[in-house]
Amino acid sequence: xxxxxxxxxxxxxxxxxxxxxxxxxxxxxxxxxxxxxxxxxxxxxxxxxxxxxxxxxxxxxxxxxxxxxxxxxxxxxxxxxxxxxxxxxxxxxxxxxxxxxxxxxxxxxxxxxxxxxxxxxxxxxxxxxxxxxxxxxxxxxxxxxxxxxxxxxxxxxxxxxxxxxxxxxxxxxxxxxxxxxxxxxxxxxxxxxxxxxxxxxxxxxxxxxxxxxxxxxxxxxxxxxxxxxxxxxxxxxxxxxxxxxxxxxxxxxxxxxxxxxxxxxxxxxxxxxxxxxxxxxxxxxxxxxxxxxxxxxxxxxxxxxxxxxxxxxxxxxxxxxxxxxxxxxxxxxxxxxxxxxxxxxxxxxxxxxxxxxxxxxxxxxxxxxxxxxxxxxxxxxxxxxxxxxxxxxxxxxxxxxxxxxxxxxxxxxxxxxxxxxxxxxxxxxxxxxxxxxxxxxxxx
Amino acid sequence: xxxxxxxxxxxxxxxxxxxxxxxxxxxxxxxxxxxxxxxxxxxxxxxxxxxxxxxxxxxxxxxxxxxxxxxxxxxxxxxxxxxxxxxxxxxxxxxxxxxxxxxxxxxxxxxxxxxxxxxxxxxxxxxxxxxxxxxxxxxxxxxxxxxxxxxxxxxxxxxxxxxxxxxxxxxxxxxxxxxxxxxxxxxxxxxxxxxxxxxxxxxxxxxxxxxxxxxxxxxxxxxxxxxxxxxxxxxxxxxxxxxxxxxxxxxxxxxxxxxxxxxxxxxxxxxxxxxxxxxxxxxxxxxxxxxxxxxxxxxxxxxxxxxxxxxxxxxxxxxxxxxxxxxxxxxxxxxxxxxxxxxxxxxxxxxxxxxxxxxxxxxxxxxxxxxxxxxxxxxxxxxxxxxxxxxxxxxxxxxxxxxxxxxxxxxxxxxxxxxxxxxxxxxxxxxxxxxxxxxxxxxxxxxxxxxxxxxxxxxxxxxxxxxxxxxxxxxxxxxxxxxxxxxxxxxxxxxxxxxxxxxxxxxxxxxxxxxxxxxxxxxxxxxxxxxxxx
Numbered sequence: 008x009x010x011x012x013x014x015x016x017x018x019x020x021x022x023x024x025x026x027x028x029x030x031x032x033x034x035x036x037x038x039x040x041x042x043x044x045x046x047x048x049x050x051x052x053x054x055x056x057x058x059x060x061x062x063x064x065x066x067x068x069x070x071x072x073x074x075x076x077x078x079x080x081x082x083x084x085x086x087x088x089x090x091x092x093x094x095x096x097x098x099x100x101x102x103x104x105x106x107x108x109x110x111x112x113x114x115x116x117x118x119x120x121x122x123x124x125x126x127x128x129x130x131x132x133x134x135x136x137x138x139x140x141x142x143x144x145x146x147x148x149x150x151x152x153x154x155x156x157x158x159x160x161x162x163x164x165x166x167x168x169x170x171x172x173x174x175x176x177x178x179x180x181x182x183x184x185x186x187x188x189x190x191x192x193x194x195x196x197x198x199x200x201x202x203x204x205x206x207x208x209x210x211x212x213x214x215x216x217x218x219x220x221x222x223x224x225x226x227x228x229x230x231x232x233x234x235x236x237x238x239x240x241x242x243x244x245x246x247x248x249x250x251x252x253x254x255x256x257x258x259x260x261x262x263x264x265x266x267x268x269x270x271x272x273x274x275x276x277x278x279x280x281x282x283x284x285x286x287x288x289x290x291x292x293x294x295x296x297x298x299x300x301x302x303x304x305x306x307x308x309x310x311x312x313x314x315x316x317x318x319x320x321x322x323x324x325x326x327x328x329x330x331x332x333x334x335x336x337x338x339x340x341x342x343x344x345x346x347x348x349x350x351x352x353x354x355x356x357x358x359x360x361x362x363x364x365x366x367x368x369x370x371x372x373x374x375x376x377x378x379x380x381x382x383x384x385x386x387x388x389x390x391x392x393x394x395x396x397x398x399x400x401x402x403x404x405x406x407x408x409x410x411x412x413x414x415x416x417x418x419x420x421x422x423x424x425x426x427x428x429x430x431x432x433x434x435x436x437x438x439x440x441x442x443x444x445x446x447x448x449x450x451x
Numbered sequence: 452x453x454x455x456x457x458x459x460x461x462x463x464x465x466x467x468x469x470x471x472x473x474x475x476x477x478x479x480x481x482x483x484x485x486x487x488x489x490x491x492x493x494x495x496x497x498x499x500x501x502x503x504x505x506x507x508x509x510x511x512x513x514x515x516x517x518x519x520x521x522x523x524x525x526x527x528x529x530x531x532x533x534x535x536x537x538x539x540x541x542x543x544x545x546x547x548x549x550x551x552x553x554x555x556x557x558x559x560x561x562x563x564x565x566x567x568x569x570x571x572x573x574x575x576x577x578x579x580x581x582x583x584x585x586x587x588x589x590x591x592x593x594x595x596x597x598x599x600x601x602x603x604x605x606x607x608x609x610x611x612x613x614x615x616x617x618x619x620x621x622x623x624x625x626x627x628x629x630x631x632x633x634x635x636x637x638x639x640x641x642x643x644x645x646x647x648x649x650x651x652x653x654x655x656x657x658x659x660x661x662x663x664x665x666x667x668x669x670x671x672x673x674x675x676x677x678x679x680x681x682x683x684x685x686x687x688x689x690x691x692x693x694x695x696x697x698x699x700x701x702x703x704x705x706x707x708x709x710x711x712x713x714x715x716x717x718x719x720x721x722x723x724x725x726x727x728x729x730x731x732x733x734x735x736x737x738x739x740x741x742x743x744x745x746x747x748x749x750x751x752x753x754x755x756x757x758x759x760x761x762x763x764x765x766x767x768x769x770x771x772x773x774x775x776x777x778x779x780x781x782x783x784x785x786x787x788x789x790x791x792x793x794x795x796x797x798x799x800x801x802x803x804x805x806x807x808x809x810x811x812x813x814x815x816x817x818x819x820x821x822x823x824x825x826x827x828x829x830x831x832x833x834x835x836x837x838x839x840x841x842x843x844x845x846x847x848x849x850x851x852x853x854x855x856x857x858x859x860x861x862x863x864x865x866x867x868x869x870x871x872x873x874x875x876x877x878x879x880x881x882x883x884x885x886x887x888x889x890x891x892x893x894x895x896x897x898x899x900x901x902x903x904x905x906x907x908x909x910x911x912x913x914x915x916x917x918x919x920x921x922x923x924x925x926x927x928x929x930x931x932x933x934x935x936x937x938x939x940x941x942x943x944x945x946x947x948x949x950x951x952x953x954x955x956x957x958x959x960x961x962x963x964x965x966x967x968x969x970x971x972x973x974x975x976x977x978x979x980x981x982x983x984x985x
Binding site for chain 1: 869871872873874875877882
């Protein structure tokens with residue numbers, strides 16, 4: 008596939024890096040120094056020029072491109088890039104957008120502005136934070152098949168009742184599949200007699216209800232969210248997190264230092280208590296009993312501040328902290344020093360865009376363990392190897408480390424067992440190591 | 452010192468408004484002709500308004516209306532129409548010396564101060580009266596319908612009417628309407644302000660006609676009591692929608708049957724509602740009515756007040772005796788106390804009618820509420836400060852302002868406990884910026900301060916003139932005239948009048964009614980030196 012990416016900012020670059028292994032990538036960028044950097048750092052072609060101009064796009068050979076990804080920092084520019092691309096070719100266009108206004112307009116028609124797919128960075132990051140907040144013990148969570156299937160990653164604590172049980176003993180749920188166990192950076196597919204140890208990380212796929220009750224059992228002390236959420240930082244992500252929590256009826260407080268911004272947020276968020284303050288003021292945190300909050304979400308504008316805010320809130324007694332981390336390299340480090348979950352907006356956007364680069368029509372994709380494995384939702388074609396045979400037979404023709412986590416048929420959840428027969432048109436949610444994604448997509 | 456306000460332009464437009472005032476003056480002419488009465492008072496008024504209007508217009512042939520001139524124009528228009536409104540009263544009492552004999556020389560309106568009080572009370576839709584005998588034998592049918600008509604004209608607003616029909620007011624029109632219309636800010640219903648003004652007046656006229664037809668229908672059906680007829684149907688139709696309260700019947704609405712009282716109740720509800728909202732409700736989105744926070748507050752206040760009053764009346768909350776000079780006697784008190792105590796329908800009807808009449812600042816009476824006990828009277832006195840909705844014809848402080856005050860108070864309490872919290876004041880889905888909140892708090896405080904100050908001035912003036920008033924009378928007179936309600940308590944009650952005040956006090960109350968109708972600030976602005984000089 009030939010992909011043109013307009014804008015070589017951090018998002019553009021990381022998408023390019025992700026795609027360059029398997030696809031031909033052309034990057035269009037205005038800054039000549041940046042063009043040079045990209046040309047040396049990645050196996051892509053960087054072109055200097057303005058992505059909104061038709062001559063630049065033609066220079067990048069827009070006619071033969073299969074996909075255009077507009078990922079500059081400016082919403083309007085991205086929209087114009089997609090419109091321009093659509094005007095001269097029938098390529099698939101993806102725009103990265105910050106403003107949810109444009110997203111709403113686009114959702115009205117699905118093809119507004121000549122955009123085939125719109126990715127709202129802040130909204131995606133916020134949605135992923137809210138999922139994590141809603142499943143207290145989960146490190147990461149994603150939904151598939153219109154919300155009927157959920158994938159979640161859990162850390163097994165030393166106190167967890169699951170520690171020491173075998174998978175067969177632990178599997179007491181109607182519709183839950185243990186997809187993977189990560190132990191000492193080693194990822195393995197569990198069988199019935201795999202023993203779950205403390206410090207393991209589990210990847211499970213199942214119905215939202217099963218995943219939630221599993222979450223309660225993994226960490227009984229951290230039962231479903233019942234207390235207050237405090238969001239430090241009124242960035243766009245902070246705003247969307249507050250809004251989404253308010254939609255779900257969760258009490259939330261939002262701390263923002265800038266008086267103007269605080270006022271604006273207070274006007275837009277009627278159900279959230281907005282406070283104009285610096286979230287790193289210990290005296291304030293104690294006086295307002297931030298320590299009693301169940302979760303603190305740090306969504307300030309720098310990673311360092313988010314780390315500080317998370318550690319301070321843990322210090323005053325908050326149970327869990329979730330931090331927005333811009334630099335993906337810091338995620339592991341921050342989680343090691345005390346942040347419970349780090350969310351990297353860029354990774355979230357990359358996941359979302361990756362889903363369109365998969366051949367074979369994967370409906371939805373989630374990256375697990377920083378991209379080492381993926382959870383895919385695939386609509387099974389009638390001539391797929393899965394169709395017409397029980398899973399225990401058909402699984403033989405797939406690579407070893409594939410786990411079928413869930414099946415939905417006509418909107419109904421089906422628990423995949425050895426004898427289950429898959430039909431064409433079913434949606435299958437499966438777990439696989441990243442290197443097999445292409446192969447599986449072609450087989451199903 | 453140079454004057455920086457182009458007062459000629461303002462006066463010129465006042466002249467145009469006066470000229471157009473001759474059109475509504477044709478209604479009393481028609482009524483006088485029907486009843487075979489003299490049309491002289493009205494024809495003379497027409498001639499006078501035409502010539503004064505034309506004269507003022509010549510001050511500036513092509514007036515250029517800027518915001519400051521707009522304020523002056525609105526403020527002087529209201530004084531000018533009130534002055535013109537006195538002419539029919541004065542001619543009725545005095546005739547035209549050497550030419551026409553007086554018709555009713557005994558009229559209390561022979562005193563020009565009384566005539567001005569009655570006229571301003573009419574145009575400002577107050578409904579306080581200094582008439583001696585209120586009936587159509589001591590005054591002509593024409594004069595009494597003119598008295599009703601002044602309220603109808605003042606209700607939706609003379610300037611709003613002018614904006615609707617005068618093309619030269621289309622540019623500054625929104626600001627003019629804003630200065631005149633009750634409540635903070637106006638809502639444009641269409642891109643053109645003249646169209647908005649026409650819609651408002653059209654809805655106002657339509658509802659008025661509907662009420663007249665219903666009242667007359669009750670009469671035809673024989674359900675309206677012996678006092679109702681076509682004349683009274685028109686007369687009361689003209690003073691319900693403007694929340695006026697004048698009636699050609701001395702006993703106000705008590706003169707009619709319970710059915711008439713029940714029919715008037717929904718029209719008083721409408722009169723106290725934002726007309727823009729009524730327009731939305733009738734033009735396809737009735738849900739908007741109930742979603743509106745002010746309308747809900749309004750209905751809530753009336754409901755609570757009705758419940759309290761019903762409870763008080765039902766359990767016999769009446770005065771224990773008849774004070775000297777009261778507007779009721781022992782027999783009347785006895786009759787109503789025994790009729791209402793323990794009976795739910797009459798208690799509820801009078802409680803609802805009076806609660807609405809006072810809260811919307813209409814001022815009708817279905818009963819002499821002065822004989823109610825102290826708690827019920829106190830509730831009514833409090834009601835005088837509530838007022839109708841913004842954009843209605845009601846006076847007082849207005850529901851919306853009270854809602855904002857309450858929300859600002861709640862915010863204050865919250866931020867005292869949590870100093871860092873940022874809480875904008877919200878109305879429905881919108882937030883009001885702090886400037887708007889400050890404006891509303893200032894107005895409310897100013898209103899209450901002026902109420903107390905005015906009560907003190909009235910008390911002082913009465914003492915100077917050697918007239919003995921009770922504190923309740925003074926306080927309620929101040930609240931009632933400033934809020935454009937009408938009746939007050941004791942001798943100033945719904946069956947009494949303001950006649951015993953000295954002329955100086957009456958003039959002061961003319962000022963209060965004028966200020967109250969324009970919501971104080973436009974009048975006050977025109978009295979500051981900064982307005983004229985800089």
